[in-house]
Amino acid sequence: MFRPEIKVLDCTIRDGGLMNDSYFTLETVQNVYRALCEAGVDIVELGYRNSRKMFSPTKFGPWRFCDEELLKQVVGDHKCEDTKIAVMQDAHKALPEDLLPKEQSVVDIVRVATYVKDVDKAIHLANNAAALGYESAINIMSVSHVLERDLDEALQQIEEETQVYSVCIVDSYGSLYCEGVEYLINKFRKFLKTKELAIHCHNNQQLAYANTIEAIIHNVNYLDGTLYGLGRAAGNCPLELLIGFLKNPKYNVRPLLDVIGKEIIPLTKQMTWGYTIPYMITGMLNRHPEAGLEMMRLPPTDPDAHDYATFFDRQTRLAD
Amino acid sequence: MFRPEIKVLDCTIRDGGLMNDSYFTLETVQNVYRALCEAGVDIVELGYRNSRKMFSPTKFGPWRFCDEELLKQVVGDHKCEDTKIAVMQDAHKALPEDLLPKEQSVVDIVRVATYVKDVDKAIHLANNAAALGYESAINIMSVSHVLERDLDEALQQIEEETQVYSVCIVDSYGSLYCEGVEYLINKFRKFLKTKELAIHCHNNQQLAYANTIEAIIHNVNYLDGTLYGLGRAAGNCPLELLIGFLKNPKYNVRPLLDVIGKEIIPLTKQMTWGYTIPYMITGMLNRHPEAGLEMMRLPPTDPDAHDYATFFDRQTRLAD
Structure with missing residues (x-):
């Protein structure tokens, strides 16, 4: 599969940071960054640019804030022209003043992650980023669990009120099958006539990679992946599989x-x-992974740690 | 997805037995069998019926041979009418005399696994099983790595020379993408006008479940899965995902x-x-998993255990 328009974004440090409160060593992030540059990955998202007013810096590691000084240490003398740097702002957990003007930053792209209900906040942040000189994008989280009327309205607003270059379908719950991916792509495209589409999958049903391929087949050009699938809960589309699949000669899976x-x-x-x-x-039940994360935190010796039938019963009752 | 013709086969003990030389406790196999019955799974493959002349009984566990007395202990008083019992014979490692006449056996189905080159042996074994009163089936292994002319000829022979009820597309290397699955289904169907098709996937590229769904979409009715994907190397299509997907009301994922x-x-x-x-x-390289199995046997402390780049280089050179 070689389509020159395809761009791959790695969000290992950003999404993986949801599993370790964004504590990675600088050395790890540097090595990840260099490997992605060498592999020809188009964009690397190095973490969140969220607000210290909403996240305690004593509880969360540096990649929740991605201070400019820190990012400059990642890049060092290795700023790679072909690999753009992105940070993510959560619509409800970041502030416009968390961004410096682009010329004072190594960041190229600001992606704003939002639930449909927070789309006005997201638009505000995306437009702030654009006004400061960044490329901007919006990720719509939990798309499998949203009222369609609300989603339609949010997409219409994004189309009319922003200059984002792409809008991302985020299957936060890992509950989409391939036909759901196709359905959402068609819906997003109907409203977003001037934007590229992106896809970000979770692997709860081992479909993150397959659904990403499905999106490629339906002409989605912006693709998220993470190294070895590192990301929240079941993780994401493994980047190594995606790069192994794409036949664009600029990519190299070896690094x-x-x-x-x-x-x-x-x-x-x-x-x-x-x-x-x-x-x-x-x-499978199209629910937030939080209950699963809680169960996974039990020590393996806890008698409830592998009592999946009881967990299933409880989740099924909740879904009623 | 509810299509009454769909039949699900669990091969946890059979394929998983490739990872532990077919050593499982009787209690484990009993509990697996009962759970599959309760879940409404159509067929359970309890192991191999291979020859003691070709496998040493001191090196391999009881599920490599599946003696009748052993299978009777699995079933006990719980013989479930809706869940048929299968055993597998390897075309080049089993003998006709390893089977008793059907009326002396709790086995319903004999599946013969073969490489294309051994198809004559497979046909001989399948016809022997049919003559003894069993339902018979043939699995074509390593389909991603076979000369098409040889495959075509083998399929034609199976169509003309056997009474097997189904022929299984086995992606032994886990290297097929969805379009490869579709291509092979069309080819198999062209030759096998009187047989059902089956699919058995491996998860090397995290596509075992997605490719099984692809096969369902293309009207393949016999589907292999294993509990938690337990099977050789990267394992198989997880049965729990497959049963969660199929909407046939007879299935129940909870057990x-x-x-x-x-x-x-x-x-x-x-x-x-x-x-x-x-x-x-x-x-990814469409190779037998053996080299991967060998690397996975290294202790985690071995400096080569995670030197994936060198492993990739070696495998790529071999593929040249």
Whole structure:
């Protein structure tokens, strides 16, 4: 599959940061950044640019804030022209003043993540970023669990009120099947006549990569992935699979394999992500992974840690 | 998705037995069997009926041979009318005399697994099983890595020379993408006008479940899965996902979740299966997983254990 318009975004540090409160060593982030540059990945999202008023800096690590000085240390003398740097702002957890003007920043792209209900906040932040000179984008979270009328209205607003270059379909619950992906792509495209579409999948049902391929087939050009799938709960579309699939000659999977062995595998000792039964259950039931995360925090010796039938019963009752 | 013709086959003990030389306790197999019955799974494959002349009974566990007395202990007083029992014979590792006449057996179905080159042996075994009163089926292994002319000829032979009820597309290397699945389904159907098609996927590229859905979409009715994906190397299509997807009211996912927690999760301490980078590399390169299995056997402290770039280089050179 080679379509020159395709752009791949790695969000290992950003989405993976949801599993370790955004604590990664500077060395890990530097090595990840360099590997992504070498692999020809188009965009790397290095974390959140969220507000210290809403996140305590004593509780959260540096990649929740992505201070400019820190990002400059990541880039060092290796600023790679072909790999843009992105940060994410949460619509309800970030403030416009968290951004410097573009010329004082190594950041190229600000992506604003929002629930449909917060779309006005998201538009405000995206327009703020654009006014400061950044490329801006909006991610619509939890798309599988939203009222269609509200979604339609939000998309219409984004089309009319922003200059974002892309809008991302975010399957936060990992509950979409391929036909749901196609349905949402058609809907997004109907409203967003002047924007590119993006896709960001979670792997609760082991469909993150397959759904990303489905999006490629339906001409979505902006694709999110993470190294070894590192991301919240069941994690994301594995970047190494995506790059292995895309036949664009500018991509090279080898540096990704290398950095996975050196930086990501060691993290498996501290954090657990990927397909498990609790995440499968929340995904199948189209629910937020929080209950699954809570179950996964139980020590393996806890008698409830693998009592999946009871967990399923409880989740099913909640879904009634 | 509800199509009454769909039949689901669980091969947890059979394919998972490739990761532990077919050593499972009788209690585990009993509990798996009962859960599958309760879940409404149509067929359970309890292991291989291979020859003691070709496998040493001191090196391999009882589920490599599936003696009748053993299978009777599995079933006990719980023989479930709606869940048929299958065993697998390898075309090049089993003998006709390994089967008793059907009336002396609790086995309903004999599946013969074959490489294309051994199709004559497979036909001989399948016809032997049919003559003894069993339903018979043939699995074509490593379909992603076979010369098309040889495959066409094998399919034509199976169509003309056997009474098998189904022929299975086996993606042994886990290297097929959805369009490859569709291509093979069309080819198999062209030759096999009187047989049902089946699909058996491996998860090297996290596509085992997605490719099984692709097969369902293209009217394949016989679907293989295993509990929590337990199977060789990257494992198989997770049965719990498949049953969660199928809307046939006779299926019930809850007993599967329960037995995964009680019987399959404890096995993760003794065996490692599922998506890893070595298996991803062999899958992407359309190669047998053996080199990946070898790398996965290295202790985690071995400096080569996560040197994926070197492994990739070696595999790529081999593929030249």
